[in-house]
Amino acid sequence: MKNLFAFFVGLALLCAPFIHAATPAATQPSVADHPLPEPIVFKLWPHGVPSPMAPRSEATLKMLRSSPSTATSVTDVTDPTLAVYRPENPNGASMVVAPGGGYTRLSYENEGTKVCQWLNSIGVTAGLLKYRTPTRDEKLPFEMPVQDAQRAIGIIRHHAGEWGLDPNRVGLLGFSAGANLAGHVAWDRGERTYPQDPQLDDAKGPDFIVFIYGGGFVETKGTIALRSGFTMPSDAPPAFFLVAGDDHTNPIEAAMLYVEYKKLNIPAELHICTKGGHGFGMRKAGNPVNHWPELCAEWMQSMGYLKAK
Helix, strand or coil: CHHHHHHHHHHHHHHHHHECCCCCCCCCCCHHHCCCCCCEEEECCCCCCCCCCCCCCHHHHHHHHHCCCCCCEECCECCCEEEEECCCCCCCCEEEEECCCCCCCEECHHHHHHHHHHHHHCCCEEEEEECCECCCCCCCCCHHHHHHHHHHHHHHHHCHHHHCCCCCCEEEEEECHHHHHHHHHHHCCCCCCCCCCCCCCCCCCCCEEEEECCCCCEECCCCCEECCCCCCCCCCCCEEEEEECCCCCHHHHHHHHHHHHHHHCCCEEEEEECCCCCCCCCCCCCCHHHHHHHHHHHHHHHCCCCCCC
16 A cells, blocks of 8 residues: 555656646537448458467356347457448548457447547547457457457558558557557567568557556556566557546556656656546546547647648
8 A cells, every 4th residue: 555655646746747637628529410421341351360269268158148249249259340430521540449348348339439430520530440359268368459450550551542541640549458459559569470461461550549448567466567578668659548546456557657658758648537437438427537538639639640631
């Protein structure tokens, strides 16, 4: 407890000028006025996934039987796809959206299609990633979803000219497990874990990330520190971090990751709101944290990502 208290005191001294209160932002375009268009859907692996999934445990099979896919909550994804939603008035920016779901399912509406609708309303081309899941029986549950996200970013960049996009304004937005995925895509360094196809892949990672109530990079028990084997790279992309203060240890994760960005002098913004819990996504529950889309749009605007191409 003393260690945790000391961490937050130090964080306050270091970051006080940079932690913004979550208050309603300037008026944004109404999402309701921008219904989602029909998407362009790509199979990420037209010649088959690069590696088979591990045999499913009895617990996973029981979960799939008792809680199958619905329109709003998707699971049992073995042939992942990218659904691209193009806005009526594109500004050249694009974002791959990775829903959360604990690597067992995808919150496909609350952290997926509704997010794409909001992105379209501010002129951003949105790609909804339906990544492989459940992967909880894999040695590294994030590895296959990371492959899917890397391939999705490549597809977006390969179509940048056709769709009027800036290949240097391709973002990756993730919630919960999707944020963990986004972090691995943005921060892990080393060889990719699948053969690269020059017609579909691009060696560059995301140009910026949006990390919403994610975790998995910080040890929060005992001494607070980055997990063994993880180091924030000096070329990490700019990041927007947002989390509710009552979301277990995720506020510690966001704060610690933000401090790493500050150490490296990489542009980042952090919002820790008092209430909101976990998994709020696009739901409006009357808490300041529910204004996160406006805050995120303001950040993207300030960074130049929403400028007209």
